[in-house]
Amino acid sequence: MEQTSTSDPATFVSAMRLIRRRRKYFFFTVICYMPAMWLANKISPTFSSMATTFGIWVVILFITALYSALARCPRCGNYFHMHGMSLLYLRHCLHCQLHITDDKAI
Numbered sequence: 001m002e003q004t005s006t007s008d009p010a011t012f013v014s015a016m017r018l019i020r021r022r023r024k025y026f027f028f029t030v031i032c033y034m035p036a037m038w039l040a041n042k043i044s045p046t047f048s049s050m051a052t053t054f055g056i057w058v059v060i061l062f063i064t065a066l067y068s069a070l071a072r073c074p075r076c077g078n079y080f081h082m083h084g085m086s087l088l089y090l091r092h093c094l095h096c097q098l099h100i101t102d103d104k105a106i
């Protein structure tokens, strides 16, 4: 994925879709925390099973956060959610301010 220009609308749209899809995975994992812990507590209310569930959740969270952090902005070519060491899930690019839904205007 070395495409950084907006000259090809199809590439631009697919890159924006990729960013949105990876964001969805990340937010879905965050939302799943409470149901997962509740379910683990219902199935086996011991400390070790809760700790195991929490550990698995953290691993999935780390993977989805990394996956979404490495999505590149199709307009400026930088990481969409990452600026230096800061990872922010805003609705626009941290470098060029491209909005997450800007491809829908094309």
Ligand SMILES: [Zn+2]
Pocket: 073, 074, 075, 076, 077, 078, 080, 093, 094, 095, 096, 097, 098
């Ligand atoms: Zn950008």
